[in-house]
Amino acid sequence: MRLKFGFHAPSLALVAIAMLSSSAFAADEAVKVGLVTRTDSNPFFVKLREDAQAYAKTAGAEIVAITGKTHDDAAGQVAAIEDLTALGVKGILVTPSDAEALNDAIAKARAAGILVIALDGRVSPDSAVDATFATDNLQAGVLQGQWVRAALGDTAPRVALVDGTRGTVSTRERHDGFLKGFGLQEGAPEIIAQQNISNQAEAQTALENFFQKDPTINAVYTVYEPAAVSAHAVTSALGLAGKVAIGSIDGSCDGIKAVADGQVGATVVQFPGKMAELGVQAVVDYAKTGAKPSGFIDSGAVLVTDKPFEGITSQDSAWGLKNCW
Template structure:
């Protein structure tokens, strides 16, 4: 793996990259995933690289429609504007579009960006493209989702997803009290670091092991509401004992709740989640979900952009994992757990 770059590319190197982009940019841009303009929002200036700009930051998100990534893109644009930099925002066409992200990275390198911020669709499938970018002198920072291995990028700015999962697990365990847990797990996408860390963190918070008989069943949902509803329906058919549900994110929680409601068991099952979107906080306020763990995508984007600007200006490169925080949100506080209520959550949510 290429080591972290300690100094910024020279102007001549960036100019040579731009000349290369002039020859291949149209094709690469066609292969790269959608920009923020394609989703009907965002500033046109954020989607077009300026050859003469002092600092250019590339942002590659998993999709351009998920509210989490919309907030990330908006925050990145604000940070770039404040720092006098230009933002080029690209995205995968769908959650899991690794090939689209590879094409986007190649596009950005050809345009001569100083740094790339990426939320990897695949924690390992993107590694070759990242290595090529770093070999070309581009700073690469992972946002939200760590690569595997983590040192494949220069630095990561993200939620500590093990902590987030653990907070969900601790709250669910406390909410059950003396009642023995019978847990259904609505997981995300196999192999993703976010999915793995949250899953493992939840089990730690609950005091369970992977093969614990308290786990009634596990289903992968890709974090999708419709898939989660179908998965929860299957789990409810298999077991009438379920009294707690782990969810990878709030769309999965929403799908799980609908299945539980349809089964007439909404007052019998405790649901926990992670995200911190405004709709997710409202679900907690409405009693559909017992608690959620708020993430801060705007912090990830802001700090990432600022790091690229600093690198471009004086060669200072960030390193390691940088925790952007997690906050338990619930209207049912539990002893020993730091939490905020949904009023605070509505004031600090995203989406």
């Protein structure tokens, strides 16, 4: 059953919506920008939406924001794109929950003259959207992997991998980047445990199982910071605090505080505000001039740690607290 305006009640939570004028765009008319994020339970997506809304006010735009229930709510995102297409927004910004599941809905939106931009993660193929504004997740993974390997020194690595939602490009790229930065091949014997998770509760359970089966694990890759905090909690409970190198990716203020407190060894900061600003401005420019962005635009990634190593560029947690989200 659909709610008014056609949104699917089981899959989506309506954050903000406005009726669209059927008139052509005018100079004094707000540009309608659809924003489809994965979930409201992750501070990253909350920050991205808040910054998009704030920037829209200064850019002559209005955000129509919708969020899915979970990180892997691809069906909900498809429904959102379809409904935004029917509403006639000028552009759609989407943080894809799946690399390919949204492609048909995106193609229909683009055929209707709507600019579609992926934020935070890629779709496959990249050409399915007009452009992608995101962290270079492969490089973010490389930075984490380099630091975790350096933190082990001469100790033989025994690595656990906490990966993200299965099927997303960002999950694969961060994973591959970590292995590259660490110097491991897929399936290497040094990889003791591995699991895909979609929330912190799953991460906590996975990590508890990892260390119960093998308490000799000495390095943990985490796809995002809530999982890294869980890794600290699990290792602390087992008396292993300070004996396991824990790295992550995100750049939330809570994550940076965890680095400052010594719970997490290092994290890689992303910039959701920059993604949001670039995306909104691109839609506004398209509405006014017809110009479209193309390709992949890197929004940046910076390693933050209070335990730096020579040859690995990083900033400290004081810098991180000034630049976190």
